[in-house]
Amino acid sequence: MTSDSGVRLDCAGPVATVTxxxxxxxxxQTPAMWTALREFSRDLPGDVRVVIVRGEGRAFSAGLDLSLVSGEGMNSFTEMARITPEESADRxxxxxxGFxxxxxxxxxxxxxxxxxxIGAGFQLALACDLRVLADDAKLSMAEAALGLVxxxxxxxxxxxxxxYGRALELCATARRVDAVEAxxxxxxxxxxxxADLDGATNDLAAAVLNAPRNAVIEVKALLSGAADRSYAxxxxxxxxxxxxxxxxxxxLGE
Structure with missing residues (x-):
């Protein structure tokens, strides 16, 4: 599925790729891309078990399209400041x-x-359950450098x-983390x-698909909720x- 917003969804059996x-x-990234990403979530075929997120070219994503910083149009910083706080939060x-x-x-x-x-690019990578990095990857939470969060x-x-401590340091300083440190x-x-990024990502996807779907769903639920539960x-x-x-x-399932 092609989107003129700058994002593409391709499905091949149980694997979907968002590019x-x-x-x-x-x-x-632009708000139009985030809208397209949100729509992709609704369009996934029911048999998709793994979603791979990637970026074309030299970078995964350099972050927010800076035209939003300096522009006056829809969803620009200027407009977001002018609308009501409730409207801004809803937007x-x-x-x-989309994430x-x-x-x-x-x-x-x-x-x-x-x-x-960088920034929105780093957050898109963090939105995923797993991350495979090429050895040239550079990660940065750069929002504070723009006066944002x-x-x-x-x-x-x-x-x-x-x-907490390392997260605060990374966000407050906006410094870049290379693949080794990551x-x-x-x-x-x-x-x-x-050169091995695509192959390694596909191998990881295949390994996830080796286990029965319902078992993986149960494991994910156990692990994702563990921090909020007591041992008992x-x-x-x-x-x-x-x-x-x-x-x-x-x-004998329901």
Whole structure:
């Protein structure tokens, strides 16, 4: 499925690939792209189990299209300041939905990151469950340098991955993290040579698909909710999930 907004969705059996396709501007993001991403979430075939997010060209995404900073049009910084706070928050919520669907319980999402993943680009990678980085990747949460905050769903995942202190340092300084450091501090599941990025991402997707879909869904639910549960609550969640798996495997599911 092609979108004139600069994003493309391709589906091949249980794998869907979302591609940012504005390589001439390093896949700089616009609200139109976020709207398209949100629509893609509604258009996924029911048999899709893995979603790969990638960017064409030299970079995954260099972040926000800076025309929004200096312009006067729809969704520009100037307009966002002029509308009411409630309208602004509602509009941002719509933008966030282009990212948050990648956390859906029925899919595993994988970001394949090369070159720059800055600001909104970094947050798009963080929205995914897993991240494969090329060895030339550079990550940065650059919003504070523009006088802004990360607002596309990236702050909670960043704290979950690297802890509060390091997350604060990365956001407040907007410094760039290379692939080696990203792997060391938990931002990357895998770092590979640039030429191997697509192959490594496809291999990871295939490995996820090896397990039965319902088992992966249950595992994702257990792990994603673990931080908010006590040990006793997590033990109970494991028991209940395993009981459902026994019944499903025996053909006795609901």
């Amino acid at each position: 940012l396709c504005r390589p001439d501007v390093l896949n700089a 941002i919520h719509g933008f966030q939905m 948050t669907w990648l956390r859906r319980p029925d899919i595993v999402s994988i970001a394949a990151v090369q070159g720059h993943a 990360p607002d596309l769903g990236g702050t909670k995942r960043l704290v979950e991955l690297v802890g 792997e060391r501090i938990g931002l990357a599941n895998l770092v590979v040579p640039r 609550e997590q033990d109970r969640a494991e028991r209940e999930a395993q009981t459902r798996r026994f019944r499903d495997l025996a053909g």
